[in-house]
Amino acid sequence: MELTRRDALVAAVGTGVGVGGGGVALSITRSEPEEEASGSASAAGAGRKKGVDRELLATFVAVARAIYPSTLTGIEEFVRTYVAEQLGTDGEKTESRRTATRETASELDELAASWHDTSVVDLDPGTVATLLREIGVDIAEPDPSGTIAQRLRFHVVNELHYALYTSPTGGRLVGIENPIGHPGGTASYQQGPST
Amino acid sequence: MSGVDRAPSQTAEVCVIGSGPAGALIASVLAGTGYDVVVLEAGPRFDFDSRPKRMERAIRPSHSNDSVWGMGGERDAFSASGEQYYPLNAARAKGVGGSTLRWQGMVMRLHEADFERRTRDGIGADWPLSYGDLRPYYARAEQELGVAGAADNPFAPPREEPTPLPAFPPSYSDAIFAEACERLGVTTHSVPNARNSERYDGRSACVGYGTCQPVCPSGAKYDASTHAEKAEREGARVIDRAPVKRLATDRSGTRVERAIYATPDGEHTQRARQFVVACGGIETPRLLLLSESEQHPNGLANSSGLVGRYFMDHLFAGMGGTLDRETRQNHIGFMTSETHQFYDEPGEGTSGAGGEVPAWKGNSRAEDLGPIKLEFLNYAGPSPVGSALGGEQWGDELLSSLQSEYGEHIAMGGLVGQLPRAENRIALDRNRTDDQGNPVPDIQWSIDGRTKRTLKRANEIQRAILEELGVEISWSVGPEETGPAYHHMGTTRMGTDPGESVVDTRLRTHDISNLTLASSSVFPTSGAMNPTLTIAALALKAAAHLDRDL
Ligand SMILES: Cc1cc2nc3c(=O)[nH]c(=O)nc-3n(C[C@H](O)[C@H](O)[C@H](O)COP(=O)(O)OP(=O)(O)OC[C@H]3O[C@@H](n4cnc5c(N)ncnc54)[C@H](O)[C@@H]3O)c2cc1C
Numbered sequence: 001m002e003l004t005r006r007d008a009l010v011a012a013v014g015t016g017v018g019v020g021g022g023g024v025a026l027s028i029t030r031s032e033p034e035e036e037a038s039g040s041a042s043a044a045g046a047g048r049k050k051g052v053d054r055e056l057l058a059t060f061v062a063v064a065r066a067i068y069p070s071t072l073t074g075i076e077e078f079v080r081t082y083v084a085e086q087l088g089t090d091g092e093k094t095e096s097r098r099t100a101t102r103e104t105a106s107e108l109d110e111l112a113a114s115w116h117d118t119s120v121v122d123l124d125p126g127t128v129a130t131l132l133r134e135i136g137v138d139i140a141e142p143d144p145s146g147t148i149a150q151r152l153r154f155h156v157v158n159e160l161h162y163a164l165y166t167s168p169t170g171g172r173l174v175g176i177e178n179p180i181g182h183p184g185g186t187a188s189y190q191q192g193p194s195t
Numbered sequence: 196m197s198g199v200d201r202a203p204s205q206t207a208e209v210c211v212i213g214s215g216p217a218g219a220l221i222a223s224v225l226a227g228t229g230y231d232v233v234v235l236e237a238g239p240r241f242d243f244d245s246r247p248k249r250m251e252r253a254i255r256p257s258h259s260n261d262s263v264w265g266m267g268g269e270r271d272a273f274s275a276s277g278e279q280y281y282p283l284n285a286a287r288a289k290g291v292g293g294s295t296l297r298w299q300g301m302v303m304r305l306h307e308a309d310f311e312r313r314t315r316d317g318i319g320a321d322w323p324l325s326y327g328d329l330r331p332y333y334a335r336a337e338q339e340l341g342v343a344g345a346a347d348n349p350f351a352p353p354r355e356e357p358t359p360l361p362a363f364p365p366s367y368s369d370a371i372f373a374e375a376c377e378r379l380g381v382t383t384h385s386v387p388n389a390r391n392s393e394r395y396d397g398r399s400a401c402v403g404y405g406t407c408q409p410v411c412p413s414g415a416k417y418d419a420s421t422h423a424e425k426a427e428r429e430g431a432r433v434i435d436r437a438p439v440k441r442l443a444t445d446r447s448g449t450r451v452e453r454a455i456y457a458t459p460d461g462e463h464t465q466r467a468r469q470f471v472v473a474c475g476g477i478e479t480p481r482l483l484l485l486s487e488s489e490q491h492p493n494g495l496a497n498s499s500g501l502v503g504r505y506f507m508d509h510l511f512a513g514m515g516g517t518l519d520r521e522t523r524q525n526h527i528g529f530m531t532s533e534t535h536q537f538y539d540e541p542g543e544g545t546s547g548a549g550g551e552v553p554a555w556k557g558n559s560r561a562e563d564l565g566p567i568k569l570e571f572l573n574y575a576g577p578s579p580v581g582s583a584l585g586g587e588q589w590g591d592e593l594l595s596s597l598q599s600e601y602g603e604h605i606a607m608g609g610l611v612g613q614l615p616r617a618e619n620r621i622a623l624d625r626n627r628t629d630d631q632g633n634p635v636p637d638i639q640w641s642i643d644g645r646t647k648r649t650l651k652r653a654n655e656i657q658r659a660i661l662e663e664l665g666v667e668i669s670w671s672v673g674p675e676e677t678g679p680a681y682h683h684m685g686t687t688r689m690g691t692d693p694g695e696s697v698v699d700t701r702l703r704t705h706d707i708s709n710l711t712l713a714s715s716s717v718f719p720t721s722g723a724m725n726p727t728l729t730i731a732a733l734a735l736k737a738a739a740h741l742d743r744d745l
């Protein structure tokens with residue numbers, strides 16, 4: 001199934017990035033900024049401009065490839081857009097979250113370097129998945145100030161799972177077009193299963 | 196200095212303490228009439244734009260649900276020394292809007308019988324008001340809250356005008372339930388929701404985030420910040436982060452003269468002609484008890500000794516499992532169908548073309564039952580995002596777990612009301628203090644035999660319906676597992692006899708002539724309907740009396 005930039009924007013907007021007061025209806029129909037509309041390179045550019053560096057975005061993409069279902073396409077653009085929206089805005093809270101996420105990501109990179117002699121972004125998805133398991137991220141309780149496993153779970157893995165499974169495409173994979181956390185309207189709850 | 200002016204108003208005629216629906220409604224009505232109103236609210240003013248982030252907090256497992264609205268810590272310390280633990284901080288919110296910030300938003304009128312429990316059943320207490328007395332205020336409350344409802348409930352008490360918004364249509368799973376219920380002779384109907392089925396009162400229509408409890412990012416679900424803001428537009432002042440520590444009377448001891456409140460910038464004193472305490476069913480009696488003085492050694496308005504006594508809540512009964520077909524759960528976070536068939540006749544059986552709900556075995560007085568409200572859930576079973584964030588898998592493995600876990604869950608819920616019993620009470624725990632140095636509330640709570648019996652009966656009906664559907668039942672919540680619905684009632688009961696009650700039918704305390712208590716704390720008996728529409732109706736009634744007195 002194809003993840004779209006729209007999925008990412010909807011998911012990011014659903015979590016409040018860049019949404020004005022009472023702007024829910026607005027947010028789902030929000031038009032995409034022009035310079036971001038033409039593909040991943042400019043989306044990454046937009047991210048950098050707002051303060052998410054290329055390395056961090058690349059780490060998120062590498063982890064997403066390892067933990068997202070293999071049937072998904074469009075992962076890179078989805079993740080870049082979502083992370084740029086989540087971590088790229090101004091403000092004290094975002095700044096401290098961005099710093100904590102960056103620190104966690106570089107610790108992951110150090111572990112990759114010492115166990116696999118290369119950066120996370122150069123590992124294939126299967127090896128990234130193994131690395132994360134070796135660190136214990138799969139069984140860690142998410143905690144922004146815990147062990148490296150707990151922080152990776154909080155800042156990276158759960159961030160990515162939140163983005164995916166509150167988006168319409170992620171929901172549809174499981175069988176729900178309007179997943180919890182997504183403002184998908186009040187029609188779908190009334191409808192029976194599509195045969 | 197915090198940059199916000201939290202100094203007292205010099206010219207206030209009315210001081211309202213608490214900005215949940217009770218306080219905010221009274222403030223908005225009285226400010227709209229032209230009175231100088233000041234509202235003192237213990238919690239903060241939350242930024243509307245922060246709601247999507249709060250939703251994320253609610254969904255992601257690393258945060259407790261209570262933290263979504265900042266509950267917990269020294270400010271909210273409490274004790275629960277009763278037979279049954281009471282999770283107080285899950286049961287309320289502090290801030291402009293009060294507990295409605297995190298509520299579900301189901302709004303029903305009480306039934307006529309709820310006002311006459313002693314006369315009819317020889318048990319509990321009668322209200323000094325009848326349904327007819329409250330009926331016009333119920334209609335106004337429905338307008339104020341923006342209730343979406345329909346006239347399809349044959350068990351509801353009589354009403355003269357429709358709700359302001361059309362009901363939400365039934366869900367797909369409601370239709371599954373309706374068929375089974377029909378075969379058993381059980382009637383299902385819509386649910387009145389304080390939630391916009393269409394745009395109303397400047398607020399968005401529901402857009403289906405599905406996280407209503409604890410936060411609605413769109414504002415489609417009513418919360419009392421709406422009325423706090425209306426009050427401000429009418430000229431009232433709403434001062435946040437201003438917990439009132441005690442009320443002081445004048446020399447005669449019969450009138451409140453001052454409210455002493457804390458702020459981030461220090462302590463202040465607010466004077467007014469009329470005082471309204473609208474702090475919810477726990478903090479309202481606590482504030483009266485904290486206001487003890489030489490003239491009022493047992494606390495304010497407590498000559499009856501009943502302040503804090505007769506604490507009641509509604510108890511939850513539920514049952515669920517899986518079906519051999521898709522049930523389409525978790526698209527929205529609220530309910531669209533219920534049955535109130537067993538509200539006035541909890542012991543009666545029903546029968547239809549396909550079978551029956553058997554009658555309750557013992558219908559003698561000693562075996563009597565209380566009203567039962569039954570609900571058909573739209574959010575049975577886990578949600579995919581919840582499972583993904585809490586699980587230990589990822590990739591294709593996670594996806595196939597989610598796919599097999601989601602889809603076929605189905606469940607019923609229900610509420611049962613407790614009877615008032617003096618030993619269930621809110622007292623002060625003198626061994627423990629909050630961030631202001633005041634003794635914390637101690638909730639002494641237990642569940643009586645009649646309530647447990649009624650929960651058992653609720654389970655019996657739920658089982659009959661689920662079995663008729665062919666549900667493989669995997670869980671139930673009955674007398675042993677039950678928990679509170681977070682409706683705090685009874686702790687400053689209303690009555691005509693000052694020796695047997697705390698407030699009169701105007702919600703004025705018997706002892707103190709300028710002190711009004713607006714809360715479910717005045718309910719003499721609980722019924723089994725969610726209380727807030729009744730709280731709102733009583734608040735509007737109290738506002739009318741205050742207007743006359745001012
Ligand atoms: C999870 C949940 C779900 C619920 N669902 C429903 C539902 O579906 N239907 C329904 O009818 N009800 C529901 N309720 C109950 C409903 O929220 C309450 O009945 C309602 O909010 C009570 O209104 P109130 O104004 O009396 O008190 P509250 O809303 O509790 O407001 C009291 C306010 O007073 C403030 N305060 C307290 N002490 C002081 C002090 N000393 N000084 C200054 N301010 C003070 C508090 O900070 C608070 O803001 C639910 C509650 C919860 C927690």
Ligand code: SF4
Nearest residue numbers: 401402404405407411
């Ligand atoms: S389902 Fe409707 S009411 Fe509930 S949170 Fe979403 S928008 Fe608000």
